[in-house]
Amino acid sequence: MQLESADPPIVSQARAHAARTAVVAPEGRFTYADLLDASARVASALLAGADDLREARVAFLAAPGWHYVATQWGIWRAGGIAVPLAVSHPPAELEYVVQDADASIVVADGGFAEVLRPIAERNGRRFVESADALAADPVALPGVDEARRAMIVYTSGTTGKPKGVVTTHANLRAQVTTLVQAWEWSADDRTLLVLPLHHVHGIVNVLSCALWSGAACEILPRFDADETWRAIESGRLSLFMAVPTVYNRLITAYDQAPPERQARMAEGCRRMRLMVSGSAALPVQTLERWRQISGHVLLERYGMTEIGMALGNPLRGERRPGFVGLPLPGVAVRLVDDEGGEAPPDTPGEVEIGGPSVFLEYWRRPAATAEAFRDGWFRTGDVAVVEDGYYRLLGRRSVDIIKTGGYKVSALEIEEVLRTHPAIAECAVVGVDDPDWGERICVAVEAADGSAVALDELQGWARDHLAPYKLPRDLRRVDALPRNAMGKVMKPEVAKLFAAGGG
Structure with a gap:
């Protein structure tokens, strides 16, 4: 039973692809119709008789897979703010996020219930198991305006406590559609997700882009080099996105494989149309070795939790090793000097970003939010130089x-x-x-x-x-x-x- 509602943008997109495969995960294979039904049930369970969560924060912990996707969409459809928790974090760090986000509901799939239940009880938060939510009877769901807050993702916090980065549904639409346009996603695509789902690389670049496009997203519960190579060897994938560490581990596994399997590995890569690297600087030697193995020049791009993706080497055109490319569609980029003035040509400057993909705020940190912007531009803290139109990162200012x-x-x-x-x-x-x-x-x-x-x-x-x-x-x-x-x-x-x- 599917009751109609004014859906968040990504959910509206899904209705055009009801019969297509959306998610392939350890729990099984699921269509977009299955996702619409399951997320409606989760939303109904979270509402628990209320008509709208009205941006209540819902922290959730689930292994990458079906329960994660259904829970994330269910939070959005109930009018809540999704706060994804990291499966790799110890209880103390999970509790910090639950407290800092002031989550009123805490959701866990079966494997994490005993970790999160005590945290929820200590902090007086309602606790829900995802399996129970998926079994709820659907009710009428609220309309969700694009201007509403959709998600809080906590930064990695290399110094000080992590901050919650707040994005609206409009921000997410902008972040996804710029990549769908730049990388020419379509419903015929099939990708493999091996990245953590508490980070924009996994959430936005892979999962959300696939589901926006009507494509199929295969999800591994954790990265495994052999399993990843088996999926690539199958020839069924069209896109793959990862971080340099993953590519280095895949290279190691390739080098250790017998020649006949190496041939299958290389052929599987060549049947793909796009392979992307990001989240950390891609060593040129990794790029060159991967090109030898796969025939692909990895598309390196640049982004942050606060802005989604901002720069990228072109899908069609020259991909320059050591460069993060050109501004993506709809993203404004400028370089400024130490005083905030425009950096002269061929001179390094701090990267500042503008446009609809830029986040709304740091959660309940108005001073940090104000400090992060200059004249409406987000100050990334990264220094770059432009050479023949392509941006080359020089590193963090600090x-x-x-x-x-x-x-x-x-x-x-x-x-x-x-x-x-x-x-x-x-x-x-x-x-x-x-x-x-x-x-x-x-x-x-x-x-x-x-x-x-x-x-x-x-x-x-x-x-x-x-x-x-x-x-x-x-x-x-x-x-x-x-x-x-x-x-x-x-x-x-x-x-x-x-x-x-x-x-």
């Missing part, structure tokens, strides 16, 4: 731009060079306060298998590739660089390795 010996140096540039050293598998460059240099250039290194790297040897090698003032002055070897859930290196944690000084 983290990746190092002021050493009177020079401004890009940590990302140094990392790209050092990754080409045969003894280095991965590295992270940071600036650390230094009385002589202002900031001392330091590098943390993951060594290649069986390799050893010493500072003096690395400096000698790097002199052929980097200006003297860009050479690392300190080195630490680590088993693994500290990363967040999206695989992005947490530079403040790296910097702590060098806080005590010494070489």
